[in-house]
């Protein structure tokens with residue numbers, strides 16, 4: 001190991017202790033990727049601070065050694081955002097797990113950035129605030145951190161009605177790339193003074209600094225629900241139902257779709273009782289005032305029938321309802337049963353175009369010789385085609401990247417967005433110019449450079465950089481699926 005790196009490790013150990021720094025090549029393998037297995041890179045080291053002052057001291061030290069810095073939460077991201085490409089030190093928040101305050105009266109929680117999403121909900125319940133919760137609920141909520149949720153502006157199953165992470169963050173504390181500590185709106189009250197720093201930091205994917213503490217809004221849990229699932233003989237009809245419900249003016253809490261292959265994977269893993277011959281399944285929940293829910297339920301049921309639902313089941317037993325949502329949330333985890341590796345794509349399309357988009361996405365998969373299965377937050381217009389492949393086969397990896405590019409470009413071309421919730425990371429960086437004009441991209445880069453003039457923190461992710469470009473995609477070879485033949 002080079003002397004300069006040894007010196008850096010030594011200085012970092014003085015800040016966080018010997019057990020707070022990893023540099024052994026085998027141990028570093030754990031940190032070579034996130035949930036996007038296509039983009040891999042070994043960091044030079046991983047450091048585990050336990051508080052903001054340690055983060056600030058680590059940042060200053062790493063900067064003095066002129067090394068890149070990459071913030072990392074739990075590594076559940078799906079766009080390669082927390083991976084080091086070339087040399088760089090990962091600053092992990094996984095030991096910053098203190099819930100500092102739960103203030104039920106003022107509906108506020110203050111947490112360190114490494115607190116897991118579900119851990120906060122559990123702690124609120126334990127503090128006697130069972131009626132309140134932190135609403136953002138990404139399906140990764142058992143593992144992903146609130147800092148990571150804010151950095152990616154995570155969505156989830158109930159964000160259709162209740163909003164994404166940025167709508168629930170009142171304030172942030174951030175260690176800037178020069179090691180200074182900035183706090184915004186940290187009083188717990190929405191004061192609206194000055195630029196909206198939490199808004200800017202939410203969704204910045206670790207490119208502007210390291211979030212160390214968050215002031216989280218707590219909101220009442222909905223008390224009354226109606227939950228149904230409807231099965232269809234085609235994803236087209238299922239997605240048409242979603243589009244029609246949105247067009248009707250009803251805003252459900254959630255509208256989640258699984259295609260036939262996904263239904264069978266989930267059923268095989270969790271034995272909920274889904275029909276194995278269905279080609280698509282819609283999970284739909286509405287919440288609100290009990291008296292109006294019956295009327296809304298009748299309206300959505302009618303829409304399901306008009307779109308030829310084969311069966312519609314109401315799920316009124318609370319235990320069965322929990323099982324239903326648990327099966328949905330664990331769907332991604334079950335894919336390992338059918339594929340060695342998978343790449344979860346993520347884009348957004350106008351809801352009215354969901355039915356045709358879903359068909360086109362599957363055609364693109366077939367063109368590139370890839371199996372695609374789908375499970376997605378359809379109500380938000382999110383699409384999550386999951387491309388199945390074997391990461392040991394480089395040619396297959398390239399086909400995954402080609403197919404991903406084609407389907408993302410298609411979604412943008414029909415008025416959609418490059419990402420629905422997983423972010424841009426390194427994965428979609430090359431497609432940012434398809435989404436934004438040069439003046440907009442230039443503005444993003446100017447914001448980045450205002451926070452981070454040396455472009456040290458997570459450069460080459462989210463915002464096209466004038467310093468660093470990480471190339472994942474190679475030119476398509478002739479005579480391969482998707483290539484010229």
Ligand SMILES: Cc1cc2nc3c(=O)[nH]c(=O)nc-3n(C[C@H](O)[C@H](O)[C@H](O)COP(=O)(O)OP(=O)(O)OC[C@H]3O[C@@H](n4cnc5c(N)ncnc54)[C@H](O)[C@@H]3O)c2cc1C
Pocket residue numbers: 034035070071072073074075076077078080081082093113137138139140143144145146147148149150151152153154155156157205206207209210211212332333421422425458461
């Ligand atoms: C099974 C599964 C289901 C998922 N479901 C959803 C879903 O429903 N909705 C959704 O939106 N996403 C989902 N995701 C994606 C992922 O869980 C989210 O993006 C999550 O918010 C990432 O949190 P993390 O702590 O794992 O962050 P990481 O993966 O560690 O990092 C993600 C990005 O945030 C940055 N970052 C992390 N922590 C900080 C910090 N403290 N300060 C500054 N930057 C930071 C990193 O640099 C990186 O760019 C899912 C992923 C999996 C594997």
